[in-house]
Amino acid sequence: MKELIRLAWEALFLKEDPYAEMRDSSNAVVRGLALVALVAVAVALVGLVGTTLEWATTPNMGDMQRIVREGIQQMDWYKEMESNPQFREQFQQQFEMGWRIFPQVFGAPSFARAGLRIVLLPLRLVLTWFLYGVVAHLFARMLGGQGNLGQTLGSTALAAAPQLLNLATFFPYLVVGGVVGTWMLLCRYVALKTCHRLRWGRALAATLLPYALLAVVVSIFACLGGVVGAMIFGGGTPQ
Amino acid sequence: MIGELIQLGRDALLFRHEAYVQHAARADALKRGLALLVLVTLVGGVVSLIVDIVGDLRPTDIEAELAQVEEGFQAFLQNMEAFTDLPPDFKKGFYQGLRAVRPGIEIGTRIDDLPTPLPKPLGVLLSNLGNFLSRPFNRLAGWIGYGLWAMLIAKLLGGRATVSRMLGTTALYATPHILDVLKPVPCLGGMLGLVAAVWGIAIYVKGLAVANEFSVGRAIAATVLPALIFLVLALIGLVGLLVFGLALGGA
Numbered sequence: 269m270k271e272l273i274r275l276a277w278e279a280l281f282l283k284e285d286p287y288a289e290m291r292d293s294s295n296a297v298v299r300g301l302a303l304v305a306l307v308a309v310a311v312a313l314v315g316l317v318g319t320t321l322e323w324a325t326t327p328n329m330g331d332m333q334r335i336v337r338e339g340i341q342q343m344d345w346y347k348e349m350e351s352n353p354q355f356r357e358q359f360q361q362q363f364e365m366g367w368r369i370f371p372q373v374f375g376a377p378s379f380a381r382a383g384l385r386i387v388l389l390p391l392r393l394v395l396t397w398f399l400y401g402v403v404a405h406l407f408a409r410m411l412g413g414q415g416n417l418g419q420t421l422g423s424t425a426l427a428a429a430p431q432l433l434n435l436a437t438f439f440p441y442l443v444v445g446g447v448v449g450t451w452m453l454l455c456r457y458v459a460l461k462t463c464h465r466l467r468w469g470r471a472l473a474a475t476l477l478p479y480a481l482l483a484v485v486v487s488i489f490a491c492l493g494g495v496v497g498a499m500i501f502g503g504g505t506p507q
Numbered sequence: 508m509i510g511e512l513i514q515l516g517r518d519a520l521l522f523r524h525e526a527y528v529q530h531a532a533r534a535d536a537l538k539r540g541l542a543l544l545v546l547v548t549l550v551g552g553v554v555s556l557i558v559d560i561v562g563d564l565r566p567t568d569i570e571a572e573l574a575q576v577e578e579g580f581q582a583f584l585q586n587m588e589a590f591t592d593l594p595p596d597f598k599k600g601f602y603q604g605l606r607a608v609r610p611g612i613e614i615g616t617r618i619d620d621l622p623t624p625l626p627k628p629l630g631v632l633l634s635n636l637g638n639f640l641s642r643p644f645n646r647l648a649g650w651i652g653y654g655l656w657a658m659l660i661a662k663l664l665g666g667r668a669t670v671s672r673m674l675g676t677t678a679l680y681a682t683p684h685i686l687d688v689l690k691p692v693p694c695l696g697g698m699l700g701l702v703a704a705v706w707g708i709a710i711y712v713k714g715l716a717v718a719n720e721f722s723v724g725r726a727i728a729a730t731v732l733p734a735l736i737f738l739v740l741a742l743i744g745l746v747g748l749l750v751f752g753l754a755l756g757g758a
Contacts, residue, residue: 281535281537281538281541281671282537282669282670282671282674283534283537283671284669321625321633323624324623324624324625324630325623325625325629325630325633325634326623326630327621327622327623328621331621332618332621335614335617335618335621336614336618339610339611339613339614340610342610342613343607343610344606344607433644436640436644439633439636439637439640440633440634440637441633441634441636441637441638441641442637442640442641442644443637443641443644443645444641444644445641445644445645445648446648446652447644447647447648447651450651450652450655451651453655454651454655454670454674457670458670468662469662472659
């Protein structure tokens with residue numbers, strides 16, 4: 269485990285040595301899998317601590333909801349409209365619905381979400397690592413890469429290293445933000461360049477093409493969803 | 508370590524060429540650059556942190572807050588009136604908006620008064636510290652996101668930097684932001700922020716030139732082009748939206 273942590277730490281600083289070490293390892297896939305799972309579990313556990321501290325310094329959500337509702341009901345526009353029973357009913361429904369969505373969106377501490385993350389984050393990271401690794405491997409080979417699939421998966425597993433930044437969420441109210449995703453992209457570039465011994469342009473293409481493919485797949489599904497939705501809600505029938 | 512970083516920061520501020528070259532050649536250039544960026548960002552935010560904590564620990568006075576908001580509204584209106592005659596409806600709308608602010612402030616104050624499992628001052632301290640410690644991550648996100656594009660353009664212009672060397676040297680751009688320590692000072696803070704931004708861009712150009720071993724002219728192009736491309740794309744998007752809106756309106 270100590271060895272994996274050392275590799276992840278060195279990979280974070282984008283030097284080629286740790287990626288080459290992983291490529292040349294005899295059990296690169298197993299080590300890669302262990303590394304991704306280890307980082308994910310550590311981040312999720314640490315996040316639970318941060319969430320606990322946030323919860324302990326946040327007022328009760330039910331009390332906040334009551335105060336916001338009462339505050340809105342004191343506003344001039346509400347008083348003008350409240351004589352209409354239909355408005356009162358709609359307001360109540362929309363307020364309840366909004367209260368279920370907005371606190372989550374704006375980061376209200378939730379034990380359930382933080383607890384679920386201990387299972388879901390490792391699953392998500394492992395799945396993403398594996399899918400990205402396989403697709404990037406295909407593109408890298410098409411672009412003249414020399415690495416095998418095991419070596420690609422081993423090297424790209426080190427791209428999970430920037431997730432270590434999320435360990436800072438041990439501290440409540442700390443937001444790590446978008447830096448992790450961009451940093452992971454850079455790590456993937458170094459991983460593919462090192463593993464497949466590609467020139468920078470080809471390595472860049474091999475790094476970005478899986479993202480482009482994902483965008484195309486998502487667009488196709490969105491279009492299909494739109495068509496199906498239009499048929500269902502528009503009342504049309506397939507020709 | 509800290510002493511070494513201070514020396515590096517000083518050399519970066521003074522554009523000492525040898526220091527840039529030595530820094531770029533080091534195996535740990537990225538580690539040092541990042542350490543300097545984080546250190547500068549944290550030091551630059553210390554005074555704001557103290558001001559914020561003290562402000563949040565003071566009991567809230569709704570009337571004082573409303574008076575402050577009204578002062579802001581009136582100053583804005585006066586500034587607008589210096590340039591153009593404002594219609595009476597405009598002013599009326601502004602004051603209606605001001606009246607709408609009161610319930611919002613009252614809601615905020617009542618929520619602030621709610622009890623929490625841990626003592627309130629501890630919550631204030633932790634939330635401000637959390638925001639303070641988020642600052643380096645915000646700066647990292649902006650720098651690394653822009654760096655990707657600058658690096659791509661630099662490569663296309665014949666640059667020879669590796670990713671770690673390029674990021675390690677451009678991270679020095681954060682050094683002038685030590686001036687952010689005076690940010691809470693009215694007027695002066697804003698001016699110094701502008702000075703730090705311009706100085707930081709100049710350091711970015713120098714770092715880019717040294718890391719890629721090419722001319723300052725190419726470094727300027729690699730620094731500026733990503734921003735220009737974003738601007739052009741944003742304009743195209745805006746024009747597209749306008750055309751779309753007009754087409755919808757005409758339909």
